[in-house]
Amino acid sequence: MQTDADLLLKVNHLSARIGRQVILDDINFDVRRGECIALVGGSGAGKSTLLRCLMGLARPAIPFQGRIAFDGVTRSFANASQRYKADGLAFVPQNPDHGFDPLKRLKWQWQQAARLITGSKRFTATQQSLLSELGLESLERRYPHQWSRGMQQRLLVGMALIASPRLLILDEPTSALDPLIAAQVLQLVMRHADEHNIALLIVTHDLALAARYAARTAIMTTGRIVELGETRSLLSEPRTAYGQLLARNRDWNSVVNLQSSVPVAAE
Secondary structure (H helix, E strand, O other), rough: OOOOOHHHEEEEEEEEEEEEEEEEEEEEEEEEEEEEEEEEOOOOOHHHHHHHHHOOOOOOEEEEEEEEEEEOEEEEEOOOOOOOOOEEEEOOOOHHHHOOOOOOOOHHHHHHHHHHHHHHOOOOOHHHHHHHHHHOOOOOOHHHHHHOHHHHHHHHHHHHHOOOOOOOEEOOOOOOOHHHHHHHHHHHHHHHHHEEEEEEEEEEOOOHHHHOOOOEEEEEEEEEEEEEEEEEHHHOOOOHHHHHHHHHOOOOHHOOOOOOOOOOOOO
C-alpha cells in the first residue's frame, strides 16, 4: 500500500500562462520514490513548460495557481514571492548538442559540472565508477565530436547523476539517437536508477517508449493531463478520445515484450 512517505513529487492544480494565454491548465500528478513514470504528449502539449515549472523556472510561462511539493518542500504559486529551488532534481536534455560546448574538452566540462554540484572539480573514484557503470572510457583530451551521440548522451546522464538526485528527468531521450543506441542508454539509466532508488520522469511523444519502461503513464494534450494510470491498463483501455488515438497508432505491445537486457554496443 502506498503512503505519503512514498511520494517524492506531488503537483496539485498547477496552471501557468504567457500573457493572458493559459499554457498549463490544472495539472495534477505525482511521482513515487524509485518509480519510473512517463509523460506522453505531442508537440505543443505543454510538456516543456511543465518541466520548466518543475525545475523552478518562471519563464516564458509564469505559474499563477497550484503548488508543487518535492521531497517535503512545498511551493505555492499563489504566493509569487515564495521562491522554489528544486534540490534533488536533475535534468538531461534531449539533444547532446544542447549539453556540451563543442570547443571545450569533455574532461573540462565534466570538472565544471562537478565543481558546481560538489564544490570541487577533483575527479573522484566515485565519479570514475559512475562513468564505468555507464560504459564510458577515459575523458582525457577528448572533445564532444570525438565521441558518438550515444556516448555523449550517456555522459550527460553521468553529469546529471553526480549529485545523486532523487528524481531524474529525461527529456525526449530517444529523439536524437539511433533506436538501438537509445535503448542501450535507457537500459543503463534504468539499471542505475533501480540500484540507487532514483525516480525517473521520462518526457516523450512516443507511447511505445512509455510502454517499454514506465510503470505509470500520464497523457498530456493542450496543456492538460487527460489520463494518468498504470501503463498497461492505460494503453489497453484508454478512457479518452486522445488516449485511444495514441494507442491505435503505436505498436506498443511488441515493445513491451522486448527482452529486458540490451548490451552496450561498441561505439
